[in-house]
Amino acid sequence: MPQLHFQNRFASLGETFFAQVRPSALSQAYFVAHSESAAQLLGLEGSDWSAAEFANIFNGNQVHATSLSLAAVYSGHQFGVWAGQLGDGRALLLGDLAQANGQEMLEVQLKGSGSTPFSRMGDGRAVLRSSIREFLCSEAMAALGIPTSRALCLYGSDQYVMREQPEKTAILTRLAPSFIRFGSFEHWYYSGQIEPLKSLADFLIAHYFPDCSVSSNPYQALLKIIIERTADLFAHWQAVGFMHGVLNTDNMSVLGITLDYGPFGFMEAYDPQHICNHSDTAGRYSFENQPEIGHWNCHALAQALMPLLDDVESTQAILAIYPERFEASYRKLLQAKFGLQRVESGDEKRFAEFFELMHLGQADYSFSFRQLAKISRTNAAQDHHISDWFINREQVNAWLDQYRQRLQREHLGDTERAAGMNKVNPKFILRNYLAQQAIEKAEQKDFSEITRLLKVLASPFDEQEEFEQYAALPPDWAQQIAVSCSS
Numbered sequence: 265m266p267q268l269h270f271q272n273r274f275a276s277l278g279e280t281f282f283a284q285v286r287p288s289a290l291s292q293a294y295f296v297a298h299s300e301s302a303a304q305l306l307g308l309e310g311s312d313w314s315a316a317e318f319a320n321i322f323n324g325n326q327v328h329a330t331s332l333s334l335a336a337v338y339s340g341h342q343f344g345v346w347a348g349q350l351g352d353g354r355a356l357l358l359g360d361l362a363q364a365n366g367q368e369m370l371e372v373q374l375k376g377s378g379s380t381p382f383s384r385m386g387d388g389r390a391v392l393r394s395s396i397r398e399f400l401c402s403e404a405m406a407a408l409g410i411p412t413s414r415a416l417c418l419y420g421s422d423q424y425v426m427r428e429q430p431e432k433t434a435i436l437t438r439l440a441p442s443f444i445r446f447g448s449f450e451h452w453y454y455s456g457q458i459e460p461l462k463s464l465a466d467f468l469i470a471h472y473f474p475d476c477s478v479s480s481n482p483y484q485a486l487l488k489i490i491i492e493r494t495a496d497l498f499a500h501w502q503a504v505g506f507m508h509g510v511l512n513t514d515n516m517s518v519l520g521i522t523l524d525y526g527p528f529g530f531m532e533a534y535d536p537q538h539i540c541n542h543s544d545t546a547g548r549y550s551f552e553n554q555p556e557i558g559h560w561n562c563h564a565l566a567q568a569l570m571p572l573l574d575d576v577e578s579t580q581a582i583l584a585i586y587p588e589r590f591e592a593s594y595r596k597l598l599q600a601k602f603g604l605q606r607v608e609s610g611d612e613k614r615f616a617e618f619f620e621l622m623h624l625g626q627a628d629y630s631f632s633f634r635q636l637a638k639i640s641r642t643n644a645a646q647d648h649h650i651s652d653w654f655i656n657r658e659q660v661n662a663w664l665d666q667y668r669q670r671l672q673r674e675h676l677g678d679t680e681r682a683a684g685m686n687k688v689n690p691k692f693i694l695r696n697y698l699a700q701q702a703i704e705k706a707e708q709k710d711f712s713e714i715t716r717l718l719k720v721l722a723s724p725f726d727e728q729e730e731f732e733q734y735a736a737l738p739p740d741w742a743q744q745i746a747v748s749c750s751s
C-alpha cells in the first residue's frame with residue numbers, strides 16, 4: 265500500500281479563503297474506475313483501489329492524517345451576470361501530493377463529497393452519470409494533449425439524489441496543480457477586500473508563476489500569462505472541436521487548464537452554432553462563441569485585478585494580447601490539422617471554405633480531418649472515398665482539387681503528411697453516445713465499458729483497428745441525448 269502524504273499549500277492562505285469541512289461518505293460506496301496514467305503521476309500505479317485503507321480516503325469515509333480537507337470560497341459571473349458568492353459547494357480539497365517525476369505538486373480534490381457552507385440550495389452530491397462523463401473526458405483531453413484537470417478514481421453509490429429524475433451518486437477524485445479560478449479573484453474584488461486579493465495573487469505567483477516575481481510589475485505579468493494560457497487553451501478547444509458548455513468565470517482556471525466538466529461535447533456534424541448545453545437556451549456558450557467568451561472572461565479577471573494593476577491603459581494593452589494570441593495559436597493548430605508546414609496567404613480562405621463545406625455537408629468534424637489525411641496529392645482518382653462522406657460532393661471535389669495543388673507546394677510526401685496529420689487529428693473522441701453506453705452499463709454495475717473507453721481514448725491518434733467501432737459516427741438515438749447543467 266503506497267504511503268500518501270498531503271501538503272496543504274492552499275490552506276496556508278488562511279481561513280478567510282476556505283471553510284474546513286469533512287467529507288460526508290457515500291453510503292456503501294463501491295469502486296467504479298481509476299485512471300492508471302493519472303495514478304502514475306502520483307506514483308500510485310498498481311494500487312489496489314478497492315482496498316479499504318486506500319478507498320476510504322477517496323470515497324469520503326476518512327480524512328487522511330496529513331490532509332486538511334477544505335471547501336474554497338469563490339464567486340463568479342454566470343452566463344454574463346454577476347452571481348455573487350459560489351464556492352466549492354460539493355468539492356473538497358484534500359491537499360497536495362508530490363508527483364513521481366518531481367514536477368510540481370498536484371492538488372487532490374473530491375467532487376461530490378457532501379455539502380459545505382457554499383452549497384447554497386444544493387445537496388453537495390454529484391451524480392454517477394456526470395461523474396463518469398467528467399472522469400472519461402478529463403483523461404481523454406489529457407491524451408489529446410490539451411491542458412486539463414485529471415481524474416484519478418471514481419467511487420459510486422446506490423444512494424439516490426433528485427435531479428430531473430432520481431440518480432445514483434458518486435465521488436470523483438480529480439487532480440490539478442491548482443483549482444484556483446477567475447472567480448476566486450472576483451470574490452475579493454467585488455467584496456471590496458483588497459488584502460486577500462493581493463494575498464491570492466502573491467500565492468499564485470509564488471507557487472505557480474515564479475517568473476512573474478522578477479517582472480517590473482508582477483501583477484501585470486500575472487495577468488498577461490493567464491491571458492496567454494487562456495487564449496492557447498481556447499485555441500486547442502476550437503481545433504479539436506471541444507465545447508465546454510458552461511464558461512462562467514467560476515469555471516475558468518487561472519492556470520489555463522480545462523476545468524469543471526459538465527454538459528461538454530465534442531463537435532460531430534459540423535455546425536459552428538452548435539450549443540452542447542441544453543440549459544444554454546441563448547447559445548452564449550455555443551462553439552463559435554467560445555473564443556470571444558474567453559476574452560470576455562479575461563476582461564472580468566482584469567477587472568478583478570484592477571486594484572493591483574498600475575493603470576487602465578497598460579491593462580487594456582495586456583487584454584489586447586488575447587485575440588492576437590488566440591489567432592496565432594489557433595492558426596498554427598489549423599496548419600497542422602490540414603497537414604501544411606509552410607504558411608501561404610490563401611490558406612486561411614482555404615480553411616474557411618473547408619469548414620463551410622463541412623457545415624453544408626453536415627460532415628463529422630473529427631472524421632473529416634481523418635479522411636483528409638488520406639488524400640493523394642497527385643492522384644485524384646484515389647480520393648472518391650472522401651467526398652462520399654459529404655452531401656455536397658461536387659463542391660467538396662472542387663475544393664480537394666485546390667487542396668491537392670496546395671499540397672504539391674509542400675515538401676512532404678503523402679505518407680509523411682498523413683502521419684503528421686494523424687498525430688493532431690484524433691480518430692477517437694469522447695462522443696456523447698459512447699459515454700452514454702458506458703453510463704448505462706455502469707448504472708447496472710457493469711463498469712467494463714468505462715475501462716474499455718478509457719483505454720481507447722488514451723491513444724486517440726492511433727489506428728487501434730481492434731476498436732474500430734469506437735470511431736463510428738453517432739447512431740440516430742444519440743440525437744436524443746440531452747446534456748444540461750443538472751449534474
Ligand code: AMP
Nearest residue numbers: 350351352353354383386387388389524
Ligand atoms: P457548476 O455549474 O457545477 O460549476 O457549479 C456552480 C456552483 O454551484 C458551484 O459553486 C458548485 O459548487 C455549486 N453546485 C453545483 N451543484 C451542486 C450541488 N449538487 N450541491 C452543492 N453545490 C453545487
Ligand code: MG
Nearest residue numbers: 514515523524
Ligand atoms: Mg464549477
